[in-house]
Amino acid sequence: MGRVRYSCCNGMNDQTWIQQALALFRKDILAETRTRVAFGAMGVFSFASLLLIALAMVGLKGVLIQNSSGQAVPAWNNSGKMSLLWVLLCFAAFAGLSHSFVYEEETGTASTLKLHMGPQAVYAGKLLFNTTVLLAVSLVITPMYMVMTGMDAGTLPMFFAVMLSGTASLSAVATVVAALAARARSTGALFGAVGLPMLTVLLVLIMNAARQCYIRSESAVQYLRPLTGIVCFGVLIVTLSAMLFHYIWED
Amino acid sequence: MGSSALKGTLGFLMVYVIYGAFNIAHGAIGFAEKGIAARIIFFHVPCAVYSSVAYMVATWYAVKHLWLLGGTNKSNTALEDSDYKSAAAMELGFLFCILATITGSIFAGVQWGSFWNWDPRETSIVIMLLLYASYHLLRTAFTTDPAKRARLSAVYAIIAVIPSIYLIWVVPRVLHTMHPTTTLSNPADTSLSYKLVLYPSFLAFTLLFIWLMQLRVSTMKLIEARRKRRLHAMEAQR
Secondary structure, eight states, X not given: OOSOOOOTTSSSOOXXXXXXXXHHHHHHHHHHHHHOHHHHHHHHHHHHHHHHHHHHHGGGTTOEEEOTTSOEXXXXXXXXXXXXXXXXXXXXXXXXXXXXXXXXXXXXXXXXXXXXXXXXXXXXXXHHHHHHHHHHHHHHHHHHHHHHHTOOOOSHHHHHXXXXXXXXXXXXXXXXXHHHHHTSSSHHHXXXXXXXXXXXXXXXXXXXXXHGGXXXXXXXXXXHHHHHHHXXXXXXXXXXXXXXXXXXXXX | OOHHHHHHHHHHHHHHHHXXXXXXXXXXXXXXXXXXXXXXXXXXHHHHHHXXXXXXXXXXXXXXXXXXXXXXXXXXXXXXHHHHXXXXXXXXXXXXXXXXXXXXXXXXXXXXXXXXXXXXXXXXXXXXXXXXXXHHHXXXXXXXXXXXXXXXXXXXXXXXXXXXXXXXXXXXXXXXXXXXXXXXXXXXXXXXXHHHHHHHHHHHHHHHHHHHHHHHHHHXXXXXXXXXXXXXXXXHHO
């Protein structure tokens, strides 16, 4: 769009943007292993919400309700448990993912990053870091959740596909909203309030796909159709964010 | 079209639509209260359509804003103008969204027996409402720097196009809906007396949208001018 803003020709630095993004990713991982702020915040937050959900739903154990076709089904069933797991992961993302942009602003290192690498590299590095942290959190939380609520995985390949594509799309949305919110003064309150409405749509898609984990189906199309919705959503968000990132990042 | 001609046509059309909804259109088969419930479409459907059209208009001006920002010839008035138009369209979208939700809820209460049924279109309009609200929330966070506010809210408007496209076209088709899907898109199903009121109603809402947008953009310009004047006065005092 108009002017060229890629600063990989800054003189001091002749890396490609992929190398720059990986360098930023390594730096963030290093900082994270030293302080453990993002992972710790998200881990504790999601474990606390896990306990809350499990406790709140204990009363529903063994309760039967009538569905629309008149059959008695358990009220606290697998798709319901899966939906609440995603609500939990969604809140976890909003507890920790803003950190990666906020601390660059707070410590004043944002300007150094701007000098050192182009906006595309910053976006790619931060997206990679956020996705890794969120995947790590969901890798810890999901088995615990399954044990505490007695949730089945259902069709295993579908379950893994939903978890992977859902987490990646979730972190794509959270990353760009975090970058936006980090530019404002009241970042914390803004981040959740601006990001959650966008995530609601993704959650509707994910819950629709998650239901498919527990329905036996012969044709692969039944499994692929809801997954395509999630993947397309993530890809579109990443594409638009990468195109527009320099408007967010630079003044 | 001049402002008074626009207002005159709008006034005439609105009176005609309100009269026609009760006197030209007859009760429709398949609707509650002897078909009287069907008359909501003259007000509910244009509101619902304009709640999504407004988003597209807002995105158009957001893209224009960023396009101007990336260009070499940056004129301040053109930049401000595209920002105000984008924000004004967002406010109107919010308004039409609220109206569509309320009229839809009243219709659902009469027709389906409950004011809220978690029909996919009800779900998607309420999320749409949230998207509009978060856009305005984002704008309130940058009160001191209008240029930054304009740039960042334009970015948000463009990125939030993806969830809104999903809400308007994907979600209602993926999930089972109680809304009639073919009644209005297939002209053969709609009787002449309904077309006589519905088409003028769409025209009236289009004019209403244009008029309200002009009003809102000019008030935004006045507010910004007042802000600048106060800023200058404070600097002069120092």
